[in-house]
Amino acid sequence: MFTTRPELAGTFGMVASTHWLATAAGMAVLECGGNAFDAAVATGFALQVVEPHLNGPGGEVPILFAAGDRSGGGTGGPVLLSGQGIAPAGATIEAFEHLGLELVPGTGLLAATVPGAVCAWLTLLRDHGTQPLDAVLRYAIEYAETGHPLLPRVAATVASVSEHFRTSWPTSAATWLTSDGALPRTGELFRNSVLASTYRRLLDAARGPSREAQIDAALSAWSQGFVAEAIDRFTRYPVLDDSGRPHSGFLTGQDLAGWTPTYEPPVTLDRKGWTLAKAGPWSQGPALLQALAMLDDVPPAGADRVHASVEAVKLAMADREAWYGDVDDVPLHELLSAPYAAQRRALIGDTASKALRPGSPDGRPPRLPALAASADTRRAPAAPGTGEPTVSRTGTTRGDTCHVDVGDRWGNLVSATPSGGWLQSSPVIPELGFPLGTRAQMFWLERGLPNSLAPGKRPRTTLTPSLALRGGEAVLAFGTPGGDQQEQWQLCFWLAHADDGLDLQAAIDAPAWHTTSFPSSFHPRDMSPGEVVVESRVGEDVVAALRARGHDVTVSGPWTLGRLSAVSRDPGTGILRAAANARGMSGYAAGR
Template identity: 55%
Template structure:
């Protein structure tokens, strides 16, 4: 029997049902989230359980010490909101202190770049204000996996193996957990982190000790984290010991228990842009989210309907728009509590009508930020060659890439990554979240807690006057960037991807394929993808590769040749190597979801 393919190739079906859908970057987290929906929880309950499970089963991609932006639509409240789970710099962190240590750049690893962990407080806010379940209901699966074990995926092994020498020589607390008998766990091994399980068990015990309703439990859990034993352990760890980082010297941290106690996540309206019948919602300028919106503002001046989504015109236009939007990110974005960012101008028709004129037939090889009088800073460019590095050391793409390429290590400097999930429940509540940071290789494990701190502070600049300059209690401009879109005024689609600076390239490509090429969610994910490395990365050592365009090997050879003719420096990667997108949608009673086959970890479920 022959099989006739009547449409774009997909690796798996688009999931469809009427009850609810969950899609994430790891099948176990997807199953846990779906289980919560089956037990009567809503999308917000499922999100919390999914997030805690991802901390356990993908410790090389996220952890309790990291951060998370969340975008959601709550049917009961009738509005879309953003939860900023990006913790700020410590209150004692100043440019002068770092300069006095002989630093001209924030390190890429270690304690000096730890910000207030934003994940736990953010998920407690979601559970308390939007959810329906008790703390035990959403924590049990993660605790069980941490205590009794889960099967190790290949990239966990690859990541630990890459930093083995760092762990054994400089970070013994990490070696104790991740290098039993001097060896990393092997793919398929059942791996446990009993110390982390004990941390969450203690939080749960303290939460349940005083009785009362679920809100009272959640408040006691928050107290245990931000005002209790967790904050105290973090403060002691940062103050009492110096640890090696990418500067080549050991340093302690500046984060204190008081910093933990003073911070709570913020709730705000999303930054939006209307694109045809869609209203696309992103985080604010404390994230890179608006660069997707500006790409749309630039691209709406071109006729994309009918273009081949793997053809040279489609790719060239998206890449050139991305170069302009990311250049503006570098020049203007920062924590709006500290700097004025002219985002209304950056997304305006007048501004982008002028910027669009810069997109021509040939690829740009220059950094070309716009000009808004009284705003922004000088864009600085560092090249990889200055650090004796190659592309393998740049940015925050997937650990080891999908080609099996090993990430480089310079006192632990290596590729990090992220996780993502999207959930839609029966009532139409939607959650999209991109947890990240606190990677096992980012910082030494805190022995009493079983997890390391995050390193988002490496995104700060040590330059006075820069919108992204370090300052006490200031948020670093994160790359984390979940997305939610309305269609004809109704909440419709949630999607996102790990991948640092690439996130808002891959999410834009996905959206354009869905809107202009009519692809469904799975087709839009499976289609050949690409990313530009033209602009400075957000991570140590903040380098750029002007003109470089990395494409999957599945991009047609004729497209590659034409892109090269237009001046792009094309590098061809493995066939399935770009992005780890997931997506979920609702349309009337229909609930749909899709997940990325790349890396063989992401799965969607629903009924």
């Protein structure tokens, strides 16, 4: 079949990401003798520079990986490195109530969690990489210092919030607008010399008798040194946010000093000879596993498949709202059990459901947030291709996410989904050249929920890389940006690849869909009961059949939903394969 690009194949190494410059950085590290971990770190830092509307140093990243054996003895089990920062010590429900807020704003300083991306990348490099810090940071520094051609979507994002920058966030105006206040233009070289200086200061701090000690010193400079000090100073000054009022932040240098990334086992589901690994219920990762468990006998392509998939997603996301969070008592075993999946599957009828229907695993009654349970929670039809939203006083703007997949000749596989710290979500810290993240907007300010705000707690994030195994061997890394749509677009890919047998590129190129019939994870936490968004390539017959079943169908453009990438390895032959998405007009895979 025709695909937008070829599925790449080789034996040396493969890198796929959401921007070609970042992919090139990762591939260059492989060519210089680095492994997949080194390459992933180089790619991740490069993405902070070239996709600043999608991620930044102030954001976060979950990283799923499997370490290969240089002797050819196979891979180890999947491991999750959580680079999702926690809520500050001062961020309590009572503190927000004192400010008269019922939701955490989607922009500004109040929604900042501890920035986890840089510490996670450095931790991965220290523990599993082989290269010194300067070898992987050089590309991000070069792109920031000497410039990179600005993506159209970056220029458009800056334009959408430029007046807000001029009137309310002058530090962002100084970074993103020209000296005379003009907008940056698509394709022109854009430089962020302050950010380049921040990276160089991390390198200057990286002193020690070993590679590991040098990286530890850079980590200290971030968490306990000049970065933490600059953040501590900046968050004390009020800035305008989505509440319509200026607020200072809760995040302090002490919050940064007290946090480190954590290694933890992923959650897995066995299905049709595959084992799919995801981050735990502090993410939305288990929702994909729940949906797949309900789709054991998925219909073939067409309206029947879209209907069944959408209805399974609705049920899984209802459970997400009722049960998921960074707490110890998530009934995960029951949620992923075969009997529970059968109970939920029985709820999928011939017509679309518009109700939010969480289940009762192990007989426990579910509890939805009051806003999520409200019948008045609505939103306008989703803008085609949008992912994670951030909302400004000048109107809705869109943040989103990046993705990285890397495989090498030693069997190492890495899948990571960096996000947050969007240029449009929070003002630039002038000493550092980047803004903080706003991930705390995903907490509820209602008490007693798994995802209720509490100091030291991770928000129930949407970031969700994937790693798949066959016969105990890690063979596939994949993922996508897209906020609440990440699991849904990955579901489209998985069914096309694992169930239908399409190769990586064909599965990525296949028409995609998603539903917005559950509460958004982002401020203002709205939903559109019954809505399904489909790419027009699904065909008019499918659209008509879905509408006949009661779905409120929004027809998107033919190439608008998802920005997936993937890397696979065949343990028997050593062949590596890779693919990336033509949607978004920036993702690329490279390898040989």
